[in-house]
């Protein structure tokens with residue numbers, strides 16, 4: 268038994284890469300290619316595979332360590348030379364990407380044909396068209412995406428098998444397509460014809476799939492078959508190797524996960540058998556036709572390097588210098604599922620994760636990704652679902668527009684009964700509608716009513732009219748109400764409060780800012796007068812006039828409408844004996860003011876004509892109790908009825 272020091276392989280020049288997992292322990296017997304450690308670069312989470320089979324005798328690293336190429340991982344006691352796990356004829360297992368195999372069938376071939384088509388590549392069966400990416404008149408090149416298909420495993424870009432000008436699109440969304448179905452007719456100006464037509468030679472000798480052992484080809488080598496990267500891949504990085512030497516795989520089993528700039532994709536086996544060699548490693552860059560694994564037990568194929576006769580492209584000679592990869596004739600991608608290259612740019616997830624999400628009814632766009640480079644992992648989907656369940660159990664957070672579980676309103680055809688005109692709501696109207704609905708649903712509000720005797724207040728106000736005119740100020744009952752409310756808010760602090768964001772605390776405010784609901788041409792706006800308690804009547808009148816004008820001129824800034832503690836909504840100038848205002852959250856109370864009227868009031872001896880102002884006070888019963896309201900309201904009414912009390 269020889270002993271070998273295992274070191275960190277080439278990790279693309281990255282340095283100080285963090286070890287996030289140690290997958291083996293001292294004493295473990297490991298297979299070649301088995302993961303030893305997992306490291307995380309800025310680009311990917313990478314498994315570092317064991318270079319040979321053997322027994323781990325020492326581990327030098329811990330989770331959290333930072334490593335670079337050449338750093339010692341541990342010691343391995345093996346049966347033979349760990350540095351040469353592959354047969355001598357194949358000395359270069361690692362740098363697969365540097366030696367692309369001859370992509371025989373995929374290469375365009377010069378032709379004089381002026382008409383051609385692009386077809387669905389091999390390996391696709393009964394996949395649904397979910398997007399058609401080309402239109403008549405488009406000029407496409409070979410490899411351009413012509414459609415997006417959905418298989419049971421992935422969302423798949425269909426690359427053009429030929430370039431040219433699209434003269435007819437033969438597919439529609441919803442169609443079910445299989446290999447060789449025509450996607451579009453093309454006008455080819457002396458360019459490429461469809462590969463299938465132009466390269467008949469290799470097609471005549473496809474690599475048989477595993478079920479055909481009775482048809483041996485040229486070689487009797489024990490390497491019976493290879494599984495290759497399917498059509499369409501170009502320089503895609505291996506981010507996971509899912510098989511190890513000795514594994515028995517079935518056709519269609521996932522061998523590796525590749526990462527393109529568009530998606531993470533799984534590479535399925537195009538043959539069954541026992542894995543005799545894994546020809547790729549994490550970090551390799553693979554393209555179509557690259558060998559992923561060698562298999563034993565499948566039908567054999569020619570063992571010679573890609574014969575020039577079988578792939579007669581002048582531009583792409585078989586790379587004889589790369590024996591590790593050129594052991595087979597151009598594999599034709601027979602039986603390979605062309606499932607690479609998800610078009611979905613919104614989310615970044617592999618096919619298995621997509622399937623998992625679809626099974627659970629999860630929209631991946633809603634899922635927070637925690638994988639490398641923002642890739643959504645299966646655990647992310649599971650965590651998303653767990654959180655949803657937790658939230659639902661805790662009472663849910665239904666959208667306000669959903670009616671919080673209330674059955675939706677039925678749709679009506681008003682025009683059935685006569686002429687109608689439909690006018691779109693303004694932005695402000697829509698916002699108000701949404702806020703009102705939200706506040707209505709969230710706040711358990713109670714409205715209490717009372718009348719304030721404003722006979723004296725009105726006498727006082729009228730007495731100030733001349734002075735107001737001199738000052739250029741319109742003096743309505745509103746500034747008096749502002750002053751009175753400020754005093755009441757200071758007296759009853761529960762009204763000058765908000766429910767805490769946690770829903771379990773109350774925030775008391777030391778400032779007194781009061782909003783005025785103003786009817787404007789674009790809808791209801793609520794400018795806020797700040798520090799009402801610190802301002803005199805004239806100042807309040809001036810500021811109210813100015814803010815109301817600003818609101819009606821559409822000139823309010825966001826800060827003009829923020830920071831309110833309480834709102835006054837006055838319909839006094841318009842009429843009505845009372846209404847129930849909706850609390851303007853996060854405030855906890857709102858005063859509705861209706862039209863003052865002379866009423867006969869019993870003074871203990873007789874009925875007296877008094878000017879009575881109807882008031883309605885709505886409050887959030889989560890923060891304010893009826894008794895609190897009683898105190899606040901009584902005080903407010905007393906101050907309005909006798910403004911001299913404001914001096915007390």
Ligand code: COA
Nearest residue numbers: 743744745784785786815836837838839840860861862863
């Ligand atoms: N009773 C009798 N008269 C009243 C009154 C009341 N409660 N309130 C105001 N008036 C009088 C004013 O004194 C004024 O008359 P005057 O010029 O003879 O003094 C007249 O009505 C017009 O007042 P107005 O211009 O409306 O000023 P205001 O200061 O009373 O109100 C607003 C300003 C911005 C509050 C008001 O114009 C407004 O837009 N209200 C709509 C609020 C709303 O839509 N709320 C939503 C309800 S759900």
